[in-house]
Amino acid sequence: MSHSNEEDIYQEHILDHYEDPYHRGHCDHATHAHEDDNPLCGDVIHVELRISSQGRVDEAWFDGEGCCISQASASMLMERIEGKSVEEVKQFSADDMLKLFGARLTPNRQKCCLLSWRVVQAAMHSPVGDESARDESGATSASKPAQFGGPDLGEES
Amino acid sequence: MATAPSLPLDAESLRRDFPILATRIHGDKPLVYLDNAATTQRPRQVIQTLVDAYENRYANVHRGIHWLSEQSTDLYEEARESVRRFINAERRHEVIFTTGCTASINLVARSWGDQNVRAGDEILLTIMEHHSNIVPWQQLAQRTGCRIRFAPIDSQGRLQVEQFEALLNERTRLVALAAVSNVLGTINPVESLIAAAHRAGAVVLVDAAQSVPHEPTDVRRWDADFVAFSGHKMLGPSGVGILYGRERLLEAMPPFLGGGSMIRRVTVDGFEPGDLPARFEAGTPPIVPALGLTSAIEYLESVGLEKIHRYEQLLAERAHELLEAEGDIRFLGPPPEFKAGIVSFTVDGIHAHDVAQVLDRQGVAIRAGHHCAMPLHKQLGVVASNRASFYFYNTLEEVELLAAGLRELKRVFRRR
Structure with missing residues (x-):
């Protein structure tokens, strides 16, 4: 069904990712990390990756806060990129991300869905501990400290 | 029903x-339209006014000797008079047509602000302001080195009036505040806040975008120096807004935008600014939107x-x-x-x-x-x-x- 309604956007599969996300938290021994936000709605996504010396994403973790779409899509993306090579992840396009999410989104909500994708793409160029390598993708990293760790959405403590 | x-x-x-x-x-x-603080919808009467203008009485204003231009100019100036009456301004030329509330505030920041604000001066805002009543002052601060201060709100989202008054001092050149908060809905006690600001010697701009469409406005009762609002939040077309300014202040202000209409004469050596209100209406103004605004005012007054x-x-x-x-x-x-x-x-x-x-x-x-x-x-x-x-x-x-x-x-x- 291509018709978009809330049963599409908030379908079981998406709500599952939202309420029980894959790899939300901290990645031990992360080699790459990046964070960005969508100031318009306050969605924040922080991604930590452990990339092996063979150029493979061994682990992908995210944290953040925001709407169902931004958080569920991040969970889906973490699941998707684990085990993939850096090249494969770099080739994973915005269109691929929207397809992975599944439900059809209006342009405004596409931004929510693509936030984690943008952060992952930037993280590939952001080795941990190397500040100069950040923002190579042109994305701006969030300047404000974000509060993480709970599903208390829309609220900063 | x-x-x-x-x-x-x-x-x-x-x-x-x-x-x-x-x-x-x-x-x-x-459709249940509950986004009226962003923009309102328009009644047939306003839409018909726009159609009539374009079909029958449209030409540029203040330019032609020809009949159609005179028709258009008359309507445009009647629109100004209708706004004057609506907000109870004293003089018609205290009403400046702009492209919107944001443009009105920027006009004051660029013209009055650049002329009157210096490093060390203070501008007092409230924390509940819309970006359009924050950023133009931050830009002014970047240009001049003035300081921006924010009056706080209480836990209910009401302005803390005592704190507001405590922040007023001899360095406060301008107070810019919303009559009604576009988020909290809080109605500020504009009249008494202005009186306090005036006692401190400050000039006051009221962002009335969320109040003018919803309650009677009397700029003289407020004793406001500047009042800004938009047409599209009060049944009018987008692309037209109002800056009310006290004559004495407007007279002393340099033009902001330069171009046609705003001059008395131009030579290769320079220009001589025109009189109010043309001085602040460079270029072709939002002619038809202004007529639509008049129609909106008539509708609001009838309700x-x-x-x-x-x-x-x-x-x-x-x-x-x-x-x-x-x-x-x-x-x-x-x-x-x-x-x-x-x-x-x-x-x-x-x-x-x-x-x-x-x-x-x-x-x-x-x-x-x-x-x-x-x-x-x-x-x-x-x-x-x-x-x-x-x-x-x-x-x-x-x-x-x-x-x-x-x-x-x-x-x-x-x-x-």
């Missing part, structure tokens, strides 16, 4: 003047601004009752008796965009986000909020549909 006799106006019959309000969306659901204000407060009261009953709602802003028809809230555990999205599928249009008031949201500790904002054509039934939409939201998110 018969309107209860206790209601100040008959929204059911008034809304028949608004073609767009009959729209049905998402599988034949009635009655007092009635509109009372009715919208009833809608806000009802919204508070119904939303409170739904539970898990946190209101931003004071109780209904202290505010206009704006009800902002967050739903526990559900992001504002998800709330708005689910409501949209029920046909209910509300705003979600920071509503161009990021400093306020930061202060409130909220990233994004939801806002239902009413106008006189909204009904109590529509408030019930808003509440029903929130029940649907819970069904979607809490079903497991």
